[in-house]
Amino acid sequence: MSTEPGLPHDAEDAEAAEDTEPGTPGAAEERVEANGVEGEGVEAEGGGSAGADGGAGADAAKVSEAAAELAAQRLERERIEKRKAEKQAPVAAGAKLSGKAADLLAAVRAVESGERPVVAAFEEPAPAPPRSVPESRPQPVPAEAAAAVPAQGVVEAVRGVLVEGGAPESLAAQAAGVLGEGAGDRLRADPWQLLRVGGVRPEQADGFARALLGAECGPDDERRGRAVTVWLLEQAALAGHTVLEMPALVAALSQRGVPDPDAAVQDTLAEGEALVFQDALDPGAPEPEEDEEERPVRVLVGLERYALAEESLADGLARLINSVPKEDGSGAEWERAAQAAGGSAAELIRAVARHGLVLHTGGAASLAEPAALLSAAGQLGLRAWAAAHGPIGRDRFAALTGGAEGRAEASNDDPAGDARHGGSSSGSLAGAGVATVTGLLSGAEGPGRDAEGTFDLDLLVVLDAPQLDVETAALLTESLPDGARLVLAGDPAVLWSVGPGRVFADLLAARVCPQIASRRPDPGPLGELVSGIGVGELNQVEAPGKEVVIVPVRDAGEAVHRTVQLVADSVPRAIGVPAEDTQVITPGHGGAVGTRALNAALKERLNPGPGRFGGFDPGDRIAYSPAPGRTLPGRVVGADAEGLHLSCAGEAVVVPKERVEQTVRHGWALTAHQAVGGRWPAAVVVLPGDAAQALSRPWVYTAFGRAERHLSVVHGVEQALPRAVAESLPKPRTTRLPVLLAPQVPLSG
Numbered sequence: 001m002s003t004e005p006g007l008p009h010d011a012e013d014a015e016a017a018e019d020t021e022p023g024t025p026g027a028a029e030e031r032v033e034a035n036g037v038e039g040e041g042v043e044a045e046g047g048g049s050a051g052a053d054g055g056a057g058a059d060a061a062k063v064s065e066a067a068a069e070l071a072a073q074r075l076e077r078e079r080i081e082k083r084k085a086e087k088q089a090p091v092a093a094g095a096k097l098s099g100k101a102a103d104l105l106a107a108v109r110a111v112e113s114g115e116r117p118v119v120a121a122f123e124e125p126a127p128a129p130p131r132s133v134p135e136s137r138p139q140p141v142p143a144e145a146a147a148a149v150p151a152q153g154v155v156e157a158v159r160g161v162l163v164e165g166g167a168p169e170s171l172a173a174q175a176a177g178v179l180g181e182g183a184g185d186r187l188r189a190d191p192w193q194l195l196r197v198g199g200v201r202p203e204q205a206d207g208f209a210r211a212l213l214g215a216e217c218g219p220d221d222e223r224r225g226r227a228v229t230v231w232l233l234e235q236a237a238l239a240g241h242t243v244l245e246m247p248a249l250v251a252a253l254s255q256r257g258v259p260d261p262d263a264a265v266q267d268t269l270a271e272g273e274a275l276v277f278q279d280a281l282d283p284g285a286p287e288p289e290e291d292e293e294e295r296p297v298r299v300l301v302g303l304e305r306y307a308l309a310e311e312s313l314a315d316g317l318a319r320l321i322n323s324v325p326k327e328d329g330s331g332a333e334w335e336r337a338a339q340a341a342g343g344s345a346a347e348l349i350r351a352v353a354r355h356g357l358v359l360h361t362g363g364a365a366s367l368a369e370p371a372a373l374l375s376a377a378g379q380l381g382l383r384a385w386a387a388a389h390g391p392i393g394r395d396r397f398a399a400l401t402g403g404a405e406g407r408a409e410a411s412n413d414d415p416a417g418d419a420r421h422g423g424s425s426s427g428s429l430a431g432a433g434v435a436t437v438t439g440l441l442s443g444a445e446g447p448g449r450d451a452e453g454t455f456d457l458d459l460l461v462v463l464d465a466p467q468l469d470v471e472t473a474a475l476l477t478e479s480l481p482d483g484a485r486l487v488l489a490g491d492p493a494v495l496w497s498v499g500p501g502r503v504f505a506d507l508l509a510a511r512v513c514p515q516i517a518s519r520r521p522d523p524g525p526l527g528e529l530v531s532g533i534g535v536g537e538l539n540q541v542e543a544p545g546k547e548v549v550i551v552p553v554r555d556a557g558e559a560v561h562r563t564v565q566l567v568a569d570s571v572p573r574a575i576g577v578p579a580e581d582t583q584v585i586t587p588g589h590g591g592a593v594g595t596r597a598l599n600a601a602l603k604e605r606l607n608p609g610p611g612r613f614g615g616f617d618p619g620d621r622i623a624y625s626p627a628p629g630r631t632l633p634g635r636v637v638g639a640d641a642e643g644l645h646l647s648c649a650g651e652a653v654v655v656p657k658e659r660v661e662q663t664v665r666h667g668w669a670l671t672a673h674q675a676v677g678g679r680w681p682a683a684v685v686v687l688p689g690d691a692a693q694a695l696s697r698p699w700v701y702t703a704f705g706r707a708e709r710h711l712s713v714v715h716g717v718e719q720a721l722p723r724a725v726a727e728s729l730p731k732p733r734t735t736r737l738p739v740l741l742a743p744q745v746p747l748s749g
Contacts, residue, residue: 149177150173150176150177150180150183151176151181154176154180154181154182154183154184155172155173155176156172157176157183157184157185158171158172158175158176158179158183158184158187159172160184161184161187161188161212162175162187162208164211164212165191165208165209165211165212166207166208166211167194167204167208171194171197171200173658174197174198175187175194175196175197178196178197179193179196188212190223190227191205191208191209191212191213191217191223192205192206192209192221192223192224192226192227192228193227194208195227195228195230195231196227196230202228202231202256205227206224209221209224219257219258219259220259220260222263222264222267224258225253225258225260225261225263225264225267225268226264226267226268226271226273228253228256228258228264229249229253229258229264229265229267229268229273229274230268230273230274230303232244232249232252232253232256233249233274233301233302233303234303236500236734237303237306237499237500238500239731239733240496240497240499240500240501240502240731240733241302241500241733241734241735242302242306242307242309242310242470242500242501242733242734242735242736242737243277243300243301243302243306243307243734243735243736244300244301244302244734245298245299245300245301245734246265246276246298246299246300246301248734249261249265249301250262250265253265265301269301272304273303273304274301274302274303274304275301275302275303275304275307275308276299276300276301277299277300277301277302277307277736278297278298278299278300279297279298279300279736279739280295280296280297280739281295281296281297281298282295282296300734300736302736305471306470306471306500306501307736309470309471309474310470310474310501310735310736310737310740311736311740312474312478313470313473313474313477313503313737314737314740314741315478316474316477316478316480317357317477317507317512317741318741319356319477319482320356320357320477320480320484320485320486321355321356321357321512321513322356323356323482323483324356324483325353325354325355325356325483325484325485326458326483326484326485328377328380328381328382328458329353329380329381329382331353333380334349334350334353334376334380335350335353337349337376337379337380338350338353338376340376341369341372341373341376343369343519343520344362344366344369344516344517344518344519344520345368345369345372345373347516348360348369348370348372348373348487348516349372349373349376351514351516352373352377352459352485352487355485355513355514356483356484356485356486357485357486357487357488357512357513358485358486358487358488358513358514358515358516359465359487359488359489359504359507359508359513359514359515359516360487360488360489360490360515360516360518361489361490361491361492361508361515361516361517361518362489362491362517362518362520363491363518363520363521363522363527363530363531363534363705364491364522364527364679364705365518365520365521365522365523365527366489366491366518366520367397367400367463367489368400368520369489369516369518369520370386370397370461370463370487370489371397371400371401373459373461373487374386374401374432374459374461375401375402375432377432377458377459378432382458382459383447383456383457383458383459384432384433384457384458384459384460384461385432385433385434385435385440385446385447385455385457385459385460385461386401386432386433386434386435386460386461386462386463387434387435387436387437387439387440387446387460387461387462387463387476388434388435388436388437388463388464388677389436389437389463389464389467389676389677390436390464390630390631390632390649390677390678391436391632391633391648391649391650392633392649392677392678392679393436393463393464393677393678394434394435394436395649396679397434397463398434401432401434433446433447437462437468437472437476438627438630440455440476441472441475441476441479449479450481452481453479454479454480454481454484455479455480455481455484456481457481457484458483458484458485459484459485459486459487460476460480460484460485460486460487461487461489462476462486462487462488462489463489463490464490464676464677465488465489465490465503465504466490466491466492466494466495466496466497466502466504466505467490467496467497467498467629467676467677468488468497468501468503468504469497469498469499469500469501469503469629470499470500470501470503470735470737471499471500472499473501473503488503488504488507490504491705492504492505492508493533493534493697493698493701494676494698494701494702494705495672495673495676495698495699495702496698496730496733497629498628498629498673499628499629500733500735501733501735501737502733502735503737506735506737506738506741507737507741509738510737510738510741510742512741524547525541525542525543525545525547525548526547526548526704526707526708526709526711528541529541529548529704529711530701530704530705533697533700533701533704533725534697534701536697536725536726536727537725537726538700538721538722538725538726546574546575546710547709547710547711548710548711548713549710549711549712549713550712550713550715551566551712551713551714551715552715552716553688553714553715553716554716555689555716556591556592556593556688556689556690556716557592558716559593559686559688559714559716560592560593560597560598560601562714563584563593563598563601563602563669563684563686563714564601564602564605566582566684566712566714567579567582567584567602567605567606567668567684568602568605568606570712571682571684571710571712575682575709575710577681577682577709577710579606580621581680581681581682582680582681582682582683582684583668583670583675583678583680583682583683583684583706584598584602584668584669584670584683584684584685584686585669585670585671585672585675585683585684585685585686585703585706586598586669586670586671586685586686586687586688586691587671587672587687587691587694587695587699588671588691588694589665589671591688591690591691592688592690593686593688593690593691595665595666595669595670595671596665598668598669598686599665599666599667599668599669600666602666602668602669603620603666603668606621606668607619607620607621613636613638613639613644614639614644614657614660614661614664616636616639616644616660616664616666617636618636618637618638619635619636620635620636620666621633621634621635621666621667621668622634622635622636622646622664622665622666622667623664623665623666623667623670623674624646624648624653624655624663624664625663625664625665626653626663631670631674632648632649632653633648633649633667633670633678634646634647634648634649634653634667635647637652639657642654642656643655643656643657643659643660644657644660644664646664669686672699672702672703672706675702675703675706676702678706679705679706679707679708680706680707680708681707681708681709681710682707682708682709682710682711682712683703683704683706683707683710683711683712684711684712684713684714685703685704685711685712685713685714686714687713687714687715687716687717687721688714688716688717689716689717689718691716691717692717692720692724695717695720695721695724695728696724696728696729696730697724697725697726697728697729697730698729698730699724700721700724700725
């Protein structure tokens with residue numbers, strides 16, 4: 001059937017922010033517009049937390065994968081914290097700025113007031129030389145490093161302060177986890193610390209502070225200025241920024257009623273809760289002579305964890321680019337493997353033979369090329385592994401490489417299939433295997449680590465590379481041994497990562513390593529449709545096998561009705577794809593046609609029940625988010641005193657009852673960000689009339705691209721769809737990675 005629609009808006013902002021998945025930190029229901037830098041708030045959903053993983057495995061002694069991942073990230077942050085001394089002089093808590101930070105802020109004010117020219121105000125440091133060996137390596141995460149649950153006494157102390165200030169008692173556990181030991185005293189001394197809890201907004205923290213402090217509370221309180229500054233930076237991180245430009249941050253503080261935004265930023269820097277940087281606008285330009293015009297710069301402020309993770313990532317990438325890969329196989333052997341593969345797969349193999357870092361781009365069909373590389377590497381004796389964003393991508397790539405005992409036959413979230421095929425894949429290729437990124441980092445999957453704490457491998461192919469945020473990418477690069485090769489592969493047209501940064505896009509723009517673009521097109525009408533969307537064209541396609549069907553709707557009620565009808569009846573009957581293999585995708589969680597409304601209707605039709613286990617029944621299809629930015633599809637098995645029992649990607653998961661509301665949703669309908677990295681035999685994309693503002697080219701491309709055999713579009717946005725495909729590009733993210741890479745690695749053509 002021919003198609004005339006085009007799809008939704010930038011889900012990375014409209015979804016990663018406004019419709020954050022369960023477990024995503026910093027939920028808030030509003031946008032933060034900072035002088036052109038927009039960070040959309042996050043829909044409050046039970047106050048998700050970035051803390052410990054709520055779901056443990058069936059074996060109580062086994063550390064959960066998410067907890068191990070969070071512990072690994074904490075270990076990495078401890079490592080990069082040592083770099084603070086290189087960036088600024090020590091600052092005493094509570095004191096005014098000193099050292100480089102004070103000089104930098106003084107320079108900013110001098111330039112903005114016109115008192116001093118930029119060349120006199122800033123002295124650009126000499127570029128750092130390329131580094132071939134990292135300063136230190138992340139070590140394996142021991143079981144005892146898993147995030148600890150706050151002590152009951154701490155929780156009760158926080159609960160008492162919350163009640164006294166009129167805040168919900170349900171925030172006690174989260175606040176205790178975020179603020180740590182002595183959380184009750186900290187919260188009483190500084191009520192605005194409540195802003196560190198996900199879902200709390202400044203006006204709510206203001207009310208809490210007024211109740212506790214009385215007449216002492218005021219908008220000019222330094223504690224409020226610091227807390228709002230950190231909150232704005234956290235909201236910016238939720239929208240994908242690793243840093244904010246100083247004018248943008250100051251403007252946002254003014255909008256939040258902070259009387260002296262400059263002082264608020266200064267106090268935040270003095271407390272060590274943020275870092276300040278100054279970057280040249282053109283890092284490749286030569287240093288100006290004394291009589292030449294000064295080189296323009298920009299001043300940036302960011303949360304320490306993201307800013308330093310980005311610097312750590314740049315160091316790790318520079319090490320890979322400037323190092324000589326380990327000699328595994330002769331040049332003649334690599335060339336024979338390339339000739340056997342042919343096409344752009346041959347180009348990929350040749351590039352990997354000579355370089356430590358290679359980028360590979362292409363659609364779903366292009367995965368055959370990393371598979372060919374993995375096969376060739378295994379035959380050459382390399383310890384080669386691939387890592388996908390999630391279990392669906394892992395299992396499908398394992399089937400593509402010929403491994404995992406036929407895992408392709410398993411349904412995406414069928415518990416029986418999961419049990420048959422296991423939860424981890426090592427493939428059947430000699431020396432090669434497939435894992436998830438999270439499993440690789442936590443040690444639950446993959447080759448493990450050597451005595452130095454690095455991955456025990458020679459080649460790592462990271463699939464779904466656009467989903468890498470700066471923290472995850474830093475952990476991966478720093479975990480690679482000297483002489484290893486890294487391939488980042490993915491489709492640059494899909495939605496960017498939920499977490500801050502745009503690692504893959506920044507690397508593509510920096511052009512610091514070989515880039516291999518696949519020439520393998522996605523087949524059939526669906527491939528033609530999605531390829532057109534990728535270049536901004538919503539083309540009509542011939543679909544004689546009903547590969548693409550457009551279902552017009554007039555209102556929200558009709559959209560829900562037709563969606564249920566398609567999943568339960570039309571697609572199984574006309575296309576032969578059962579309901580359990582059909583995925584519904586919609587722009588957001590809220591609203592009359594969001595995931596909540598659609599899941600309620602689909603549950604009533606496909607698995608009716610009283611929802612006696614926190615709204616869930618055995619057999620319910622679910623989406624489990626054990627950590628921010630991660631979604632695991634699965635099904636409910638049952639529930640008992642331990643919590644809700646799930647089957648997710650072949651693993652038995654028990655979610656404690658107090659974490660169910662925050663981390664588990666019904667999963668018949670997902671957002672595009674939840675669905676990225678997975679593909680289903682059939683997809684139903686729902687575009688209600690009120691979704692027009694949420695549509696962008698990357699959102700449409702991602703949502704439509706989740707279908708393998710059949711795509712139904714429940715279309716109620718009229719011309720907003722083709723307009724979004726043609727005009728609505730990804731919203732920019734403020735990052736430092738291109739600037740950090742420029743002085744460290746030689747540019748390549």
